[in-house]
Amino acid sequence: MATYSRLPGSVALITLHNPPVNALSAAVRQGIVDAVQRALKDPKVTSVVICGQNGKFCGGADIREFAGPMLGPPLVPMIHAIEAVDKPVAAAIEGVALGGGLELALACHYRIAHSKAVLGLPEVTLGLLPGAGGSQRLPRLIGLTAALDLITTGRHVSAAEALKLGVLDQVTDSNAVDLAVEFVRSVAGQPLDSRRLSTLPCPCPPDVDSLLDKVMSKVRQRSRGALAPVACVRALRAAASLPYAQGMEKERELMATLFNSGQARALQYAFFSQRVVGKWSLPSGARWDNSTARIISKAAVIGLGTMGRGIVVALALTGISVVAVETQEKQLAEASRVVPAMLQREAGRRRLATPPGVISFSSNLQDVSEVELVIEAVFEDMSLKLQVFKHLSSVCRPGTLLCSNTSGLDIDQLAAVTQSPGLVVGMHFFAPAHVMKLLEVVYGPRSSPEAVATAMQLGKRMGKVGVAVGNCPGFVGNRMLKPYLEQANFLLEEGATPRQVDEALEEFGFPMGVFRMSDLSGLDVGWRIRKEAGLTGPGVESTRTRQGRRYSPLPDQMCEAGRLGQKTGKGWYQYDGPGGRVARSDPWVHIFLETYRAEHGLVARSITLEEILERCLYALINEGFNILQDAVAAGPEDIDAIYVFGYGWPRHRGGPMFHADQVGLGRILQRLNQHSHPDVPHLKPSTLLRRLVAAGSPPVQKWREFINKERVHSQL
Numbered sequence: 098m099a100t101y102s103r104l105p106g107s108v109a110l111i112t113l114h115n116p117p118v119n120a121l122s123a124a125v126r127q128g129i130v131d132a133v134q135r136a137l138k139d140p141k142v143t144s145v146v147i148c149g150q151n152g153k154f155c156g157g158a159d160i161r162e163f164a165g166p167m168l169g170p171p172l173v174p175m176i177h178a179i180e181a182v183d184k185p186v187a188a189a190i191e192g193v194a195l196g197g198g199l200e201l202a203l204a205c206h207y208r209i210a211h212s213k214a215v216l217g218l219p220e221v222t223l224g225l226l227p228g229a230g231g232s233q234r235l236p237r238l239i240g241l242t243a244a245l246d247l248i249t250t251g252r253h254v255s256a257a258e259a260l261k262l263g264v265l266d267q268v269t270d271s272n273a274v275d276l277a278v279e280f281v282r283s284v285a286g287q288p289l290d291s292r293r294l295s296t297l298p299c300p301c302p303p304d305v306d307s308l309l310d311k312v313m314s315k316v317r318q319r320s321r322g323a324l325a326p327v328a329c330v331r332a333l334r335a336a337a338s339l340p341y342a343q344g345m346e347k348e349r350e351l352m353a354t355l356f357n358s359g360q361a362r363a364l365q366y367a368f369f370s371q372r373v374v375g376k377w378s379l380p381s382g383a384r385w386d387n388s389t390a391r392i393i394s395k396a397a398v399i400g401l402g403t404m405g406r407g408i409v410v411a412l413a414l415t416g417i418s419v420v421a422v423e424t425q426e427k428q429l430a431e432a433s434r435v436v437p438a439m440l441q442r443e444a445g446r447r448r449l450a451t452p453p454g455v456i457s458f459s460s461n462l463q464d465v466s467e468v469e470l471v472i473e474a475v476f477e478d479m480s481l482k483l484q485v486f487k488h489l490s491s492v493c494r495p496g497t498l499l500c501s502n503t504s505g506l507d508i509d510q511l512a513a514v515t516q517s518p519g520l521v522v523g524m525h526f527f528a529p530a531h532v533m534k535l536l537e538v539v540y541g542p543r544s545s546p547e548a549v550a551t552a553m554q555l556g557k558r559m560g561k562v563g564v565a566v567g568n569c570p571g572f573v574g575n576r577m578l579k580p581y582l583e584q585a586n587f588l589l590e591e592g593a594t595p596r597q598v599d600e601a602l603e604e605f606g607f608p609m610g611v612f613r614m615s616d617l618s619g620l621d622v623g624w625r626i627r628k629e630a631g632l633t634g635p636g637v638e639s640t641r642t643r644q645g646r647r648y649s650p651l652p653d654q655m656c657e658a659g660r661l662g663q664k665t666g667k668g669w670y671q672y673d674g675p676g677g678r679v680a681r682s683d684p685w686v687h688i689f690l691e692t693y694r695a696e697h698g699l700v701a702r703s704i705t706l707e708e709i710l711e712r713c714l715y716a717l718i719n720e721g722f723n724i725l726q727d728a729v730a731a732g733p734e735d736i737d738a739i740y741v742f743g744y745g746w747p748r749h750r751g752g753p754m755f756h757a758d759q760v761g762l763g764r765i766l767q768r769l770n771q772h773s774h775p776d777v778p779h780l781k782p783s784t785l786l787r788r789l790v791a792a793g794s795p796p797v798q799k800w801r802e803f804i805n806k807e808r809v810h811s812q813l
C-alpha cells in the first residue's frame with residue numbers, strides 16, 4: 098500500500114509500503130493512485146514528495162505478480178498521471194530506485210537522492226524492457242547514448258554517477274526525504290512544463306543511425322540469442338526518431354512480445370533461483386536460518402596455481418588478511434609477483450574504495466597457524482590433499498575451518514584425516530576464482546552446520562552465488578558435465594565434427610561449445626582423471642567398452658598425440674601457436690576421426706543439430722534428476738544456479754532443470770528412451786524423471802515439494 102500525509106507547509110508526502118523493497122504490487126499502485134488523487138484535490142497541498150518506507154524508495158514492479166493475472170491499476174497510466182500533476186512532485190530516493198521504481202521517479206518533476214542510493218533500469222535482466230515509459234523518458238533526460246548503455250546492460254549506477262548523468266537533480270548525505278520536502282516547498286507555483294520528460298526532445302548524436310546499428314550488433318553478439326536487449330535497442334530507436342506518444346506505442350508493442358516469452362519466464366526464474374539458493378538446507382535439518390556463521394577475518398590459501406591465486410585475490414578483495422602458501426619456490430616467486438597486480442586490477446575494475454586485505458606470501462605451512470579458515474588449492478591429487486589436510490590439522494589452532502577447493506574429490510575422506518571432521522567442507526571455486534560468481538559449498542556427512550554456514554557466508558561476502566551441495570564424485574556441476582562430454586565424444590565417433598557439435602551448443606546460447614571449452618581448459622585435465630580411474634593408460638585395452646560401459650578413447654588419443662588444446666597450439670582445433678585463441682578447424686582432426694572410425698568399423702552418418710542438442714543436453718539434465726533423487730542438490734534451483742553461474746548455461750534459458758520443464762518432461766523422457774542404450778547408463782531415464790512424468794509433470798517450482806513427499810513415502 099501507500100500512505101498519504103500532509104506535512105506542515107502544504108507538502109503531501111506519499112510513502113510506499115511493501116517490505117522488503119517496496120515493490121509496486123497491485124496494492125501499492127492502488128495506494129499511489131489514491132494518494133495522488135488526494136493531493137490533487139486538496140487545495141491546501143501545493144507540492145508532493147513520493148518516498149519509500151524503511152529507507153528504500155522502490156525496487157520496481159513486483160516480479161512475483163508477473164506469473165498471475167494483472168490486478169489493480171496498471172503502471173503506465175499511473176505514471177502518466179503523476180507526470181501530469183500540476184503541483185511539483187519530487188521523488189525522494191533512498192536505498193534503491195530500480196526498474197518501475199526509477200520509472201516512477203522519472204515521472205516525477207524532480208529527483209533527489211541519498212548519496213548511497215542505487216538506481217537503474219534492470220528490466221533487461223528479467224527478459225523485459227523498461228515498459229512503463231522508461232525507454233522513452235530516460236533518453237529524453239540523459240541523451241540517447243547514455244540511455245542505451247543503462248537500458249541494454251541493466252546496470253545499477255550510484256547516486257554520484259546518476260547525478261553526473263543528469264538522472265538526479267540533487268544528492269545529499271543527509272535525509273533525502275527532508276531535503277525533497279524543503280525543495281518542493283521552494284519550487285511550489287513554478288512552471289512545470291520543462292520538467293515533464295515526455296514533452297522534451299531526445300538528445301541524440303549526429304550519427305544516430307550508425308550509433309544504433311553499432312549498439313545493436315554489439316548487443317546481438319553479447320546476448321547470445323536473448324530477445325530483451327534487442328528489443329531495448331528497438332525501443333530506444335523509437336525514442337530517438339518518434340514523438341513520445343508513438344514511442345510509447347512501440348514500447349508497448351515490444352513489451353507485449355517480451356512479457357509472455359519463455360525467455361522472460363526463464364530470467365525471472367533465474368532471479369528467484371539466485372535468492373533461493375542462499376536459503377540453503379541440509380538433509381540433517383540444518384538451515385541458513387538456524388545455523389550460525391563465523392565471521393572470518395584471517396584466512397590462508399595453500400597452493401598458488403591458477404585457482405589458488407584467484408582465491409587469494411577474491412579473499413583479499415573482501416578485506417580479509419590472507420596468508421598465501423606455496424611450497425615450490427619458483428611458483429611462489431611468480432605468485433608473489435602476479436597476485437598483487439591481479440588484486441590491483443580487480444579492485445580497480447570493481448571501483449573499490451576500501452583498501453583490500455593484506456596478503457603475505459610464505460613457503461612454510463607453519464605460517465597458517467593463526468588463521469581462522471584455510472582453503473587448500475593444491476594439485477587435484479587425493480594423496481597430496483590428504484597429506485596437506487593431515488598437516489593442517491596438526492598446525493592450525495583448534496577450531497580452524499579446513500576447506501578444499503577440490504573439483505570433485507571425496508570431502509569425507511579429507512575430513513577423516515583431520516582432528517575435527519566437522520570443520521571440513523569443500524569450497525569449489527571456478528576459474529578465474531576472483532571473477533566467476535559460482536561457489537559450490539560441499540558438505541560431507543560429518544560437516545557441521547557452522548562450517549557450512551561459514552563457507553556460505555564467506556562466499557556471499559566475496560560476491561559469490563554459493564550453493565550448498567552434497568558430497569559425491571564431481572559434486573553437482575562436474576557430475577552433470579560428465580555425461581554431456583561423453584555424448585559429445587560419442588557424436589564424433591558417429592560422424593559429427595567438433596565444429597558441428599560446438600556450433601549447435603553455441604547457437605543454443607553457451608559462450609563456448611564443448612570442444613572449444615575443452616581446448617581452453619586443457620585436454621590433459623580429464624585425461625589425468627581417467628587415468629586415475631583406470632579407464633586409460635598403460636595396460637588398459639584399447640576398446641570402446643570399458644568398465645562395462647561405452648567408452649570413447651578419442652580424447653585420450655588426442656592427448657597421446659600431444660594435442661592438449663590451446664596451450665599446445667593444437668587440440669580439437671588448431672591455433673596460431675601455443676596459447677593462441679582463435680580456433681580454426683584442423684584437417685588433421687578430420688583425418689584422425691575418419692581413421693578412427695575406419696579402425697573401429699564405424700560408418701559416419703549425418704547428425705542433425707537437434708540430435709546433438711538432445712544427446713548432450715538431455716544426458717546432462719538426466720544426471721540432474723539423479724542428483725535431485727540422491728539429495729545431492731536440495732532443489733532444481735540449486736542445479737540451475739550452478740549451471741548459469743558456473744558453466745555458461747544461457748541465463749535466458751533459466752538452467753538445465755528449468756529447460757527440462759519448458760521442453761516438457763514427457764518429451765525429455767521419450768527422447769532419452771529413444772537414445773538410450775544398455776551400455777550407456779547416463780541415458781537411462783532417472784527414476785525421479787519417470788515419477789514426475791507419471792505425476793503429470795508438475796512445474797519446476799513444485800519439484801522440491803514433490804521430491805520431499807516421494808522421499809517420505811520411500812518412492813525415491
Ligand SMILES: C/C=C(\C)C(=O)SCCNC(=O)CCNC(=O)[C@H](O)C(C)(C)COP(=O)(O)OP(=O)(O)OC[C@H]1O[C@@H](n2cnc3c(N)ncnc32)[C@H](O)[C@@H]1OP(=O)(O)O
Nearest residue numbers: 117118120156157158159160161193195196197219228372
Ligand atoms: C515491466 C517491469 C518493470 C516495471 C519492473 O520494474 S521489473 C523489476 C525491476 N526491478 C528489479 O529488477 C530489481 C530486483 N531486485 C533487486 O535487484 C534486489 O532485490 C535489490 C537490489 C532491490 C535488493 O537486493 P538485496 O538487498 O540483496 O535483497 P534481495 O535481492 O535478497 O531481495 C530481498 C527480497 O526481496 C525480493 N525482491 C526484490 N526485488 C523484488 C521485486 N522487484 N519484486 C518482488 N520481489 C522482489 C527478493 O526476491 C527477496 O525475497 P526473499 O528471497 O527474501 O523472499
